[in-house]
Amino acid sequence: MAAGTSSFATPRPARRGVADTLGDLGWRGLLEFSGIYLALGIVLLQTVYPLLWVLFGSLKTKTDLINNVWGPPQELVFQNYADAWRIAGIGSRIVNSLSITAAALVVLVAVATPCAYALARLKFRGRAVVLAVTVAAMLVPPQVMAIPLFLVARDLGMINNRLGLAVIYAATSMPLSVFILRSFFLTLPADLEDAARVDGASRLAILTRIMLPLVKPGVALVVIFAFIEIWNDFFLAFLLLRKPELQTIPLGLVAFFQQYDSLWNLYFATLMITTLPVIIIFLLMQRQFIAGLTAGAVKA
């Protein structure tokens, strides 16, 4: 919590030593207090105002948008949303994004979990090699292999193929996911498993019935990471989906933007429709989200 540098939130009785003014809520403390809030206010302004601006813009008429850059709309034009939805074909893009992301996450969890379990818990020859390869793969971003990946996907009939793209997403998210899940499996006590083995449970039964419920937080973390990555991805979708009717949300946004000239208020509306749900989900789940994010990074 408060790292000892500030104490204005919990006013303490005045100290004897006047020299130590830092902790006191004098006018100096008040100045510091307002300084901090001023700085935070600027942070808030530069992250939230642009979004508010898009919200305003999405409800303006086009002339209102040009003449009144800053403020809220003169009148609320909800028709923009209906028009944007229709012209940009948002409905089908949402369906594409949802189905591709869902399929990718299912494949990812189904494939990465047993692999992570084996790497954490089973003893077999070559384990160190598999682990080293996993780590090495995390250092090879799929972007640098874009051209050969495209050719491989073409040979496998995975261009313009939603399921194919989902499988490729699962593959590119796999090394990191295996790594995260393995570290979760490693934290579980070994005797749990030993007891089950004595009772004659198979490895697969142990994994699905005993271990999996215990690593749920790990699975959740992997799913959150992969979801953001896949849902927001432009690059691989751009590379592998070439038909308009298969496009995901990011592709659709760019296409709409490039295809029509200066339908600004409608652009704003499409951005609101596609971005707001994710922001709302984040705001509802932010505690788990930020906890999961930082748990991994800061254990060092």
Next chain:
Amino acid sequence: MPTDVLPEQAKAPSPGRKPARLGAPRRPETGDGAVAFWMILPAGILFALFYVWPFLHGFWLSLTNWDGFSEPRFAGLANYWRLARDPIFLGAIENNLIFVLSVLVLKNILGLALALLLNRALLGRAFFRAAAFIPVTMSFVAVGLLWSWIYNPVFGLLNAGLDAVGLGALKQSWLGDAHIALYSVIAVDVWKWLGFHAVIYLAGLQTIPTDLYESATMDGASRVRRFWHITLPLIMPIVFINTILGLSGAFVRNFDIVYVLTKGGPNHATEVALTYMMTKAFQDGQMSYASAMGYVLFLIVGLACVLLLALMRRSRLAV
């Protein structure tokens, strides 16, 4: 976002091995071998198809001369020699380096500053933290479109803002002027990721024991001294984590944002290796040449990561 990479490597030798050594007589438990094989197989297949095959295939391709249709002809290192003399590619690499360096410096300094602000018993702390994190959840495309409107010379927020505060003289064609376009793009990348790095710094700051500060204050250390002598040394591992995370991201994940904002223009002023690679491959059909770029980029990223990790290991001993 390989957040878990670093802590894990530190304690790499897996505890799974110990019991085997203790329970001596049962020699290598190859009994697990078959189970392990089947559990790893699905992941192995995906890995072979979408990592190993493309990686090797692409490398072979980079040694040939192939237009995408006819039979590839072996050409040795010709593509790589050509890259070394291609001014656009060299410019793109230079832009990449400028991009990476500026982004890393800005994300670390601003991220730490924001984390220090938030690391206090403030009213509405969770609110400010969430607000700062919102851009992280947005896609690069959404962020890119948003900023292409903010930078828009006609009704964009930025120029209108400068006008409103009487600084109209500073108005720019933010993405159209070759001298500043790259920095405009960099600012957008920093804007998107600032909250992410701040949250990681914040978590790091919260692991620093409070009594360290209390005793330092007792000894009369000023706030600045406490920052330099307590906060900064103890936060160094987090600086490295943030740098590693930012490093690989800034090298290979800038395609989306550059494509949406400028497509590499004006006149290649914001061209980065990935945008040039995609142009060469899919507009000019030079698959081999584009593949070679991928490997050069891979080498640069790999080298930077290895250097940073080595530095990290060394200074961890020192701290």
